[in-house]
Amino acid sequence: xxxxxxxxxxxxxxxxxxxxxxxxxxxxxxxxxxxxxxxxxxxxxxxxxxxxxxxxxxxxxxxxxxxxxxxxxxxxxxxxxxxxxxxxxxxxxxxxxxxxxxxxxxxxxxxxxxxxxxxxxxxxxxxxxxxxxxxxxxxxxxxxxxxxxxxxxxxxxxxxxxxxxxxxxxxxxxxxxxxxxxxxxxxxxxxxxxxxxxxxxxxxxxxxxxxxxxxxxxxxxxxxxxxxxxxxxxxxxxxxxxxxxxxxxxxxxxxxxxxxxxxxxxxxxxxxxxxxxxxxxxxxxxxxxxxxxxxxxxxxxxxxxxxxxxxxxxxxxxxxxxxxxxxxxxxxxxxxxxxxxxxxxxxxxxxxxxxxxxxxxxxxxxxxxxxxxxxxxxxxxxxxxxxxxxxxxxxxxxxxxxxxxxxxxxxxxxxxxxxxxxxxxxxxxxxxxxxxxxxxxxxxxxxxxxxxxxxxxxxxxxxxxxxxxxxxxxxxxxxxxxxxxxxxxx
Amino acid sequence: xxxxxxxxxxxxxxxxxxxxxxxxxxxxxxxxxxxxxxxxxxxxxxxxxxxxxxxxxxxxxxxxxxxxxxxxxxxxxxxxxxxxxxxxxxxxxxxxxxxxxxxxxxxxxxxxxxxxxxxxxxxxxxxxxxxxxxxxxxxxxxxxxxxxxxxxxxxxxxxxxxxxxxxxxxxxxxxxxxxxxxxxxxxxxxxxxxxxxxxxxxxxxxxxxxxxxxxxxxxxxxxxxxxxxxxxxxxxxxxxxxxxxxxxxxxxxxxxxxxxxxxxxxxxxxxxxxxxxxxxxxxxxxxxxxxxxxxxxxxxxxxxxxxxxxxxxxxxxxxxxxxxxxxxxxxxxxxxxxxxxxxxxxxxxxxxxxxxxxxxxxxxxxxxxxxxxxxxxxxxxxxxxxxxxxxxxxxxxxxxxxxxxxxxxxxxxxxxxxxxxxxxxxxxxxxxxxxxxxxxxxxxxxxxxxxxxxxxxxxxxxxxxxxxxxxxxxxxxxxxxxxxxxxxxx
Numbered sequence: 001x002x003x004x005x006x007x008x009x010x011x012x013x014x015x016x017x018x019x020x021x022x023x024x025x026x027x028x029x030x031x032x033x034x035x036x037x038x039x040x041x042x043x044x045x046x047x048x049x050x051x052x053x054x055x056x057x058x059x060x061x062x063x064x065x066x067x068x069x070x071x072x073x074x075x076x077x078x079x080x081x082x083x084x085x086x087x088x089x090x091x092x093x094x095x096x097x098x099x100x101x102x103x104x105x106x107x108x109x110x111x112x113x114x115x116x117x118x119x120x121x122x123x124x125x126x127x128x129x130x131x132x133x134x135x136x137x138x139x140x141x142x143x144x145x146x147x148x149x150x151x152x153x154x155x156x157x158x159x160x161x162x163x164x165x166x167x168x169x170x171x172x173x174x175x176x177x178x179x180x181x182x183x184x185x186x187x188x189x190x191x192x193x194x195x196x197x198x199x200x201x202x203x204x205x206x207x208x209x210x211x212x213x214x215x216x217x218x219x220x221x222x223x224x225x226x227x228x229x230x231x232x233x234x235x236x237x238x239x240x241x242x243x244x245x246x247x248x249x250x251x252x253x254x255x256x257x258x259x260x261x262x263x264x265x266x267x268x269x270x271x272x273x274x275x276x277x278x279x280x281x282x283x284x285x286x287x288x289x290x291x292x293x294x295x296x297x298x299x300x301x302x303x304x305x306x307x308x309x310x311x312x313x314x315x316x317x318x319x320x321x322x323x324x325x326x327x328x329x330x331x332x333x334x335x336x337x338x339x340x341x342x343x344x345x346x347x348x349x350x351x352x353x354x355x356x357x358x359x360x361x362x363x364x365x366x367x368x369x370x371x372x373x374x375x376x377x378x379x380x381x382x383x384x385x386x387x388x389x390x391x392x393x394x395x396x397x398x399x400x401x402x403x404x405x406x407x408x409x410x411x412x413x414x415x416x417x418x419x420x421x422x423x424x425x426x427x428x429x430x431x432x433x434x435x436x437x438x439x440x441x442x443x444x445x446x447x448x449x450x451x452x453x454x455x456x457x458x459x460x461x462x463x464x465x466x467x468x469x470x471x472x473x474x475x476x477x478x479x480x481x482x483x484x485x486x487x488x489x490x
Numbered sequence: 491x492x493x494x495x496x497x498x499x500x501x502x503x504x505x506x507x508x509x510x511x512x513x514x515x516x517x518x519x520x521x522x523x524x525x526x527x528x529x530x531x532x533x534x535x536x537x538x539x540x541x542x543x544x545x546x547x548x549x550x551x552x553x554x555x556x557x558x559x560x561x562x563x564x565x566x567x568x569x570x571x572x573x574x575x576x577x578x579x580x581x582x583x584x585x586x587x588x589x590x591x592x593x594x595x596x597x598x599x600x601x602x603x604x605x606x607x608x609x610x611x612x613x614x615x616x617x618x619x620x621x622x623x624x625x626x627x628x629x630x631x632x633x634x635x636x637x638x639x640x641x642x643x644x645x646x647x648x649x650x651x652x653x654x655x656x657x658x659x660x661x662x663x664x665x666x667x668x669x670x671x672x673x674x675x676x677x678x679x680x681x682x683x684x685x686x687x688x689x690x691x692x693x694x695x696x697x698x699x700x701x702x703x704x705x706x707x708x709x710x711x712x713x714x715x716x717x718x719x720x721x722x723x724x725x726x727x728x729x730x731x732x733x734x735x736x737x738x739x740x741x742x743x744x745x746x747x748x749x750x751x752x753x754x755x756x757x758x759x760x761x762x763x764x765x766x767x768x769x770x771x772x773x774x775x776x777x778x779x780x781x782x783x784x785x786x787x788x789x790x791x792x793x794x795x796x797x798x799x800x801x802x803x804x805x806x807x808x809x810x811x812x813x814x815x816x817x818x819x820x821x822x823x824x825x826x827x828x829x830x831x832x833x834x835x836x837x838x839x840x841x842x843x844x845x846x847x848x849x850x851x852x853x854x855x856x857x858x859x860x861x862x863x864x865x866x867x868x869x870x871x872x873x874x875x876x877x878x879x880x881x882x883x884x885x886x887x888x889x890x891x892x893x894x895x896x897x898x899x900x901x902x903x904x905x906x907x908x909x910x911x912x913x914x915x916x917x918x919x920x921x922x923x924x925x926x927x928x929x930x931x932x933x934x935x936x937x938x939x940x941x942x943x944x945x946x947x948x949x950x951x952x953x954x955x956x957x958x959x960x961x962x963x964x965x966x967x968x969x970x971x972x973x974x975x976x977x978x979x980x
Contacts, residue, residue, distance in 0.1 A: 031915055054810045057807065060808060061800070064796060065796070066813065102806065103782065159619030169778070172774075218821040284659040307556055310555065313551075318543060318547050318593065319543050319638075322560075323556065323559075325557075330820060331820055356555065425525065
């Protein structure tokens, strides 16, 4: 009742005061977020000229700049992309205790490309699913997410675009794409609406009226402070493990693997030479066809991963591959969702990334050493399957090798390392400690192989009591996969 | 004598054996490098089709892939560049204990662009100087550098380019640029030669005959193992401070600064509003003209850096600026030359980077706390001047603010923080400890201001006993600098 009696000037003053108070609340919350180590993601999507940038400016103006960042990953044309769809967003997620504002993000990127017909309907559906997975994984990893869509109608958009174009200082802001969006307003509206319906599950959308700037700011601040308040109150969210519906390949248990297989020296040398030549020439084709390749190496200590990788790497053009050694995470890596440090190291299209240990650390060492909660590692099987499906949908060839030996062989190799001065650096106290936990590791590995060997990203157990056999087998598997990929694609 | 009597087959065998032995030496050295934490950079330059990639492949094939990386920063056309000339190389320097191989680098990039007339003669000279500075800084920071140039003559190049183009798998390797280089062989040869003469000072060039593959490999391995051997023998190189010939601006001593200046509330509010509006519209022009802007904030604890930065940031489009808080370096940052973590955070052209603390930590906290050697910080004045000159030659506006207060004001603000619950997080034990070292810091700051205030990257002392005065002064200085830059450029 009271508000109705207020004059326009009084209403304005009240609104200003409300915004001021909300901004102060937000500034206070920022410090609590920092203290509690909670990360916040604010996604601001919406129409061209709806005022996304200004809104973000109005949200951050009282924040401490040390603890937030604004990212606006440019959505160039699809053909220029050398990385997966979600890569530009995944690499920018905040550290614990910080906020990131996305000035348009995965929604705009997917929708524009679909409407521009740069991706097919199926690819668009895949991206919708990737988005759902991405958002759920972030939520389950303790991220506080707020998704805003800034709405203006076609008439308002026209007015704004015109006024931007009339001023030298701002005309560059209106792109061809924006004008095209305006002409196609109706198609865009339908697609935006569907997109939001399809991605409500883990994190809901909020549509904000973008017409009256101050009201928009007030409403956004209310939503943001309320979302953060809840997050602070409930503490870090830990997602539950969920039912896995991935079609999985049958894998043998480790104890059933026949490790007696071996190769004679002469045959090994001939095969090695032949296969390396083949791989070297395939590398050219891979590069030319822009197929990204991701090789994952896991295995027992002293199983021979290093030597195996070297035999793969030898014939490759050094410009076209990288070996990525994965050690225990550094502080800035621990402070983000666990897959982040792998997202940031993905190969470009046409390149080969060889991961020497991988994201599977989550369900092995992190599980066994208690570096993450039970819910965390139990959730990881599915999260990893989703991650790898996103990689293969992007077009990557993904192969995973478990380099396998038995306990006796490991002991021999440990002793050999200990007794050979130039190999001693390879053997650490930790290796001996891990060795004592062989049964627990074996259980974890069996579970990992069972739950994460998919058609698109299969596990291969590489018998490596005889390293020569192991190298040849890996080379053959890789070559087969590459030939298949090269054969299938233009 | 003996060699002359050998048959061709015998010579071949001897060469193979020699290469094998050298590779083993190199593999052994790799582990010693790791142990001693010495970083190695191998720059491989040379003619198109001279075999740079294959040579690198032949150098690395026995190395442990965890401890080296091959980088081949693509040298696209100048106009596509949003970063300084050396940025793609500086960001890829190795960590301590690792090797990086550059598959062509700063030489090729500078020479091609010069010969393509994408940069002027003066810009080319500036780049030559940048290269000299970059290499010297790396050497002085303990990096082991080897620079190779792979030589083939015009006839050999023609033969190789033809044979690459005749095969589907390799034809993509020959670019238009390569063919153009071949047509312009003579001009390229002269420019390469001059480039090498002009960049011999800190690190010498080695020209390798690229005609006979195995001989090339042998010679390169010899040079590399010899260079590393010397590095291992001598231990980490620490460069000497050198004479500074930068034209420096006169700066007052801190104790002579009049801190009594202040502003009335009313004037402050009006000025703030007026200047922020101006800055906001200048930001559009900056963006449009693609001028990069780098603001450096240093100052006493509690001097008001944060609030000052917020007043600058408020009118800026959040898509076009970043605040970069600089804390103590993380392990992966400590393991590289100290400027690396700043190189990697430079803004793109048209963007504004606001550094909340900067590379000047080297000559303040690192100097006073003994985090680096005396030679290190004494060398840093000049290194920083060079770094900043490279930034302004790239086109950046660089401004440096020393936010200044006196000891009494600091004490008041510390006490205020201690007594205000929502500000307590801002005050740490370290702040109190630093306060006790005020005289030493004052001496270090005076020396810093004296030695690093250049025409192109000047220091401004911002009197901040009255924060309002400080904010208005900073805004005015920034606006003046941006207007000047906008006025001067197309």
